[in-house]
Amino acid sequence: MKTKSEDVKSKEVSRRSFLTKGATGVVAGGAAATGMFAAPAVHAQPAPMVLKMQTSWPSSDIWMTFAQQYVDRVEAMSGGRLKIDLLPAGAVVAAFQVLDGVNDGVIDIAHSVPVYWYGKNKAASLFGTGPVFGGSATTMLSWFYAGGGEEFYRELTQDVMGLDVVGLLGFPMPAQPFGWFKEQVNTVADIEGFKYRTVGLAADLLQSMGMSVAQLPGGEIVPAMERGVIDAFEFNNPSSDMRFGAQDVAKNYYLSSYHQASESFEFLFNKSLMEDLEPDLQAILRHSVEAASTSNTALAMDNYSSDLQKLQDEGVEVHRTSKEILAAQLEAWDKLIPTLEEDPFMKRVLDSQRAWVERVTFYELMNSPDYQLAYEHYFPGKLKL
Numbered sequence: 452m453k454t455k456s457e458d459v460k461s462k463e464v465s466r467r468s469f470l471t472k473g474a475t476g477v478v479a480g481g482a483a484a485t486g487m488f489a490a491p492a493v494h495a496q497p498a499p500m501v502l503k504m505q506t507s508w509p510s511s512d513i514w515m516t517f518a519q520q521y522v523d524r525v526e527a528m529s530g531g532r533l534k535i536d537l538l539p540a541g542a543v544v545a546a547f548q549v550l551d552g553v554n555d556g557v558i559d560i561a562h563s564v565p566v567y568w569y570g571k572n573k574a575a576s577l578f579g580t581g582p583v584f585g586g587s588a589t590t591m592l593s594w595f596y597a598g599g600g601e602e603f604y605r606e607l608t609q610d611v612m613g614l615d616v617v618g619l620l621g622f623p624m625p626a627q628p629f630g631w632f633k634e635q636v637n638t639v640a641d642i643e644g645f646k647y648r649t650v651g652l653a654a655d656l657l658q659s660m661g662m663s664v665a666q667l668p669g670g671e672i673v674p675a676m677e678r679g680v681i682d683a684f685e686f687n688n689p690s691s692d693m694r695f696g697a698q699d700v701a702k703n704y705y706l707s708s709y710h711q712a713s714e715s716f717e718f719l720f721n722k723s724l725m726e727d728l729e730p731d732l733q734a735i736l737r738h739s740v741e742a743a744s745t746s747n748t749a750l751a752m753d754n755y756s757s758d759l760q761k762l763q764d765e766g767v768e769v770h771r772t773s774k775e776i777l778a779a780q781l782e783a784w785d786k787l788i789p790t791l792e793e794d795p796f797m798k799r800v801l802d803s804q805r806a807w808v809e810r811v812t813f814y815e816l817m818n819s820p821d822y823q824l825a826y827e828h829y830f831p832g833k834l835k836l
Contacts, residue, residue, distance in 0.1 A: 566651030630685030
């Protein structure tokens, strides 16, 4: 029986054989046929290379549709030379184990979020659920690609952790709701003692505010709520929350929070595999992240807003998180940040993010008109903030 290491090496050899010999084999075969029969050369297309991509989401989650948009773009742009076998959480590895799966070559690509491997290195959370200093998800995704974030991410995964992965981010997610509660919560005292589900540094943040936090994958949240393991939770957005039945176990839904004000999807690629690909196929895998980010945003705006309305129609009370709780979250970040900065790498990342947000968000806020004023002008009485 092959060891895991031998099996991974065998896969890599097979892929390299496809990449380096597939095209020349077709040419050689065509030349032989031409010499033998003096007929026009027929250039057969090599069989597509099939990559295995697993997500961290259950098959019912709308985020599988987001991942499918990436798959469709890769296959279309490669002219069918690349095919991606899209798999839900647990198909090969557990939801929180996709980083290991890609590193080990058990899967070729993962669609996840960096915070899901926060347990391996807390710095992962700075690429998804950090303090962000008032920046939005769009601000922070811009930092990743134009402000030095991608190089920090490479340093963390490859140099600090020694992993055989390449990571890219895509789709700036709307700020995540504070979540689902059985009763209304309006003050900091109201949330003290709650057994609450969140992930990453948000867990540290909310524990400091008096909550008892469990970090669970999305598919485990409602069963945990039903068993009493938790009594309040957040996941990410109205569509995902509705699909796994959040409205069946709680009726008070609080939007607006600083615990995860910025996050993007993470696309993880096995580095050895990526480097074996022809440059154009590498570019397709990379730039399809950018293309899917745009299509994901459009899909999210459509579905998240319509599903929020459906939840209200089903009797869910939608609230804005109180200013008291929001202010307490910022104060909790103020206390947590110096602790994070004791780690030299995290200090450099936070310094970079802080400088980026100070400059970029100043422009964004100064330049943006008051959208609330305009909305209330055209749809009077609809907002109840």
